[in-house]
Amino acid sequence: MPSLPRVAGTVVISKLALQRVFHNLRDAGFSLVGPTVQDGAVVLEEIARIEELPLGWTDEQEPGRYRLKSSGEPEYFGYGVGPQSWKKFLLPPRLGLYSAVKENGNWLFQPPQNSAPHYAFIGVRSCELHAISIQDRVLLSGEFRDPHYARRRERIFVLAVNCGKANSTCFCTSMKTGPRVTGGFDLALTELPQVFVIEIGSEVGSEMLRDTPWEPASAFNLSRAAQVSERAEREVERRLRTDDLPKSLYDNLEHPRWDEVATRCLSCANCTQVCPTCFCVTVEDTCNLKATAAERTRVWDSCFVLDFSHVFGGNIRPSIRSRYRQWLTHKLASWIDQFGTSGCVGCGRCITWCPVGIDLTEEVNALREKAVR
Amino acid sequence: MSVAISPADVRMMRDPMLPNPAVIRAIKPEANGISTFSMEFVDADEAAAYRFQPGQFNMLYLPGFGEVAISLSSSPVEPRVMGHTVRVAGSVTRAISRLKVGDLVGVRGPYGSSWPLEKATDKSLVIVAGGIGLAPLRPVVLSILHQRDAFGRVVLLYGARTPGDLLYTGEFDQWQKGEIEVHVTVDLGDEHWRGDVGVVPQLFYRIRVDHRQTLVLTCGPEIMMRFVIYEALARRIPKDAIVLSMERNMKCAVGFCGHCQFGPTFICKQGPVLSFAAIEPFFGKEDF
Amino acid sequence: MAEITPWQGGFLANFSPRVQEKLLSVAETFQYKAGIDVFHEGDPSLYLYIVKSGHVAVEVHIPSKGRRTILTASPGDVFGWSALVEPRIETASARAVEEAEVLGIKGGALMDLCREDSALGFEVYRALAEVIMARLIATRLQLLDVFAVG
16 A cells, blocks of 8 residues: 555544644644633634544534533544634734834834744634635735735645534524535544544645545445535525525615614624634834834724724714624625625624624515515 | 736736825925925936826825825826825825925826826816816826827816906916816805806806717716715716716725725726716715 | 694694695504614605604715704604605605604605696695795704804
8 A cells, every 4th residue: 555645535534643644734834723622712822732623522502602621532623613713823813014113314114023823723614614714815816915825825724524413593504614624634534433534635734644544435434424514414404595695685775674673783893803714903102211212013803893994083884783794794794795706704793792692694684575665 | 726827927026006106306385285296206217107098087196194195287288296285184085184394195097097188088077177177187187288189179267266266377378378168166255356256066157069970078076076976967968978086095006995985997007087977876865 | 623733733734634634644644663764865855754653864975974853843744845846856864863754745646636637736835935045044043043143
C-alpha cells in the first residue's frame, strides 16, 4: 500500500491516530487552533493534543441560551459552533496597521512587524467554510485587497468536520451552506463511534497522514458517514426563506416591525461579534507624548455602535431601530447586491448569543407580512 | 483553498492603507474657518505620477490624530500640487487647520467615483453647490475652463449661509469671463451684502433649462440636495441626469471597514459621486 | 343650518356651499393614532388634507439631526398642497401629534374638477394662494430670526 492516500480518496483512521495528524501538522510548521472548552463554552484556541478537544461534550442552543453538557459519548466533535469563529484568526480583533516615526523632520510610515502564523484550523464546519469564502469576496476580490487578510488566508490548513447533529438555532440548509462539507478543505472528517472517515482534499492534506495507520474507507463506513450528515440535515428545524431577498427587505424599510424589534434590541453588538461574516472595522490612533511617533491599529467595529455612522453634526443612525435595520438589511439584502451572495451562512450564532433572543429568521418572516398600522 | 492567491501574489500585495508623506506648499484662507491646503508628495516620482478626476478624494493622515477623507478642490490639469479645502469639523480637521507651510501629512488616493463630464459635452450643465459643497465641484469648473470649447452652456448656482461662508469668491469674475454663468445667494445677508438672499434651490428660478438636454451636478448638505433634486424633477429633468456627491463616515476608503455604506452602495467605491437614478429607492429614507 | 364645527370654519369656509359639496364628493376621511405618519417626504402627493380634529405636525428630516417641525396644523388648517402643484411629490412629512382625523381631498380628482369648472378652479387656487402667502410671510419672519441677540 502506498504510504500516502490519494487526493479525493476517502480513508479511515482510528480516533487516537488523529494525534499523529496533529503531530505532522506541528512538524510542518503549522500552529494548530481548534475547539476547546473554556468558561463554559467551546472556544477556538491553540491546541496541541487531541485530549484538548471537547471530548464527551455537547451543547444546547436556543435563542439567547447556550449550555454545555456531558454527552456521555466518546465524541470529539459532538457539538455545534461556539461563540467564536475563524475570523478571530483571519481578521484579528486588533491588528497593527503601520507606525509613523518622525526622523529629521520627515514622517516615515512603516509597515507593522505582525507575524502571520501558518494556522491549521481544526474542526471547521461547512457553514464556517462558506463564511470564510464570503469574507474572501469582501477582502480579496475587489479593486483593493487586504494584504493582512491575504497573508493569513493563504497559509491556512483546513481540517474540516461534518456536523453530526444540528442545534435548534442552525439553519444552514436554508442558506445552502451545509451540513456536509463539499469543498475548500485539506481534510474533512466525519466522526463515527470508533473511527474517523477522512476525505482527502489536497496534496498537503494527504501529506499530513504520513506515518498514520490508515485504510481505504469501506462501502460500509462510507454509508455510515453519509448517514451522519443525513441525520444532521434532518435535525435542522429552523428555516429562512430566501427566494424573495433582497427585494422583500428593500420594499419594507418603513415596516412597523422595525419599531417592534427596536423595543427588544439592546444594540449590544453581540451578534456582529459572533457572526463569522461581519467584517466592519475601525482604526484607532495613538501617539507618544512628544508627537514623534504614532501608531494606527485596526480593531473590530460594529454597525450597532452609535458612532459608527458619525458625520459632521451628528449620527446618521441615532436610533436602535435604524441600526438594527441597517444590520439586518445589510446581512440579508444589500450584501447580495454587493458581493453576489447572502452575507448569512445560517450558523445561528446571532440567535444563540443575543441576550434577548432575537431571531433574524422570525424577524424576516414578520417583515414579509403585510403591514397593519 | 476556495480563493486562488499564490504566495507570490501575497508578497506583491501593497497595503492600500499605507500613506505617503506629502509636504504643505501653500495655505489659502477661503471663508470663515475654511482654508485650502495645497500639498505635494515628498517623493518626486509619486508627485509626478499623481492624477485624479473631478469629484475624487484623498485620505489625509495626521499622525496621532487620524485620517479624514477630503475632496480634491484643485485642477485635475495640474495634479502635482493637490488642493484640499478643509472645514474644521472634528479632531483631525482641527489638527489640519493648525498646519504650517512645510509641515508633513500622510496622503493616499485618489479614491471614489468622479463627475461624469463626458456626459456634459452635448448638454447644458447646471452646477448647484451649497457651502463647502463647491469644493469637490471646483475641479469641474477648472476642467471646463481649460477646455471651454468642448462644453456648451455652463451655469453655476451657488449659495452659503452667510456672505462670510462663500468660497472662492475671488475667482467668480474669472469664471464669468470664461463664459460660466454664476448666480450666488446667501440664506442670511449682512449690512454689506447686495446680492441675492434666498436658499440655493431657489436659484433655479433665475434660469431656464431645456429638460431634454440638461445635466445637473450638485453637492452640499443632504437636505439642500433633496430640494435641488425636487426642483430639477419639477423641471422634468430625467433622474439619470441628476448627479450628486454623498458623504458618509469613512475609515478606510477602500471598501473594507463597512462604515460608508448607504444601502448596497459603498460611498468610497461606487460613490461619492452617484446618479440620483441609481440611489433613488434609498435617498431621503430617514436614518438610513 | 347645522352648527359649523371648527374645522369647517377653516379652509372650507372660503368656499360657497356648491363648491364645498363638490370638494367633499372627491374626499375621504382618515384616522391616525398619535405618532403615526399621514405621509412621508418623497411620497407621491395624492391628497390635499384638512385637519378635522387633533393636530398634525409637518416635519422635515435632517440627516444626523432627526425630524424638525416646521409647522403645526390645527382643525380647519390645510396641509399637503403639493397634491396640486407639479411634480406632486411631498416635500415634507406629516405626523399626527395626537389622535387626529383628517379629510383627504383626492388631488387628481380635484385638479380634474378645476379644469372642468373654471369658477371652482379659481376659488380653489385663490384660497390656496392666500394660505400659502400667509405661511410665506410667517416663514420670512422666522428666517429674519427677530429674537436673535446681537
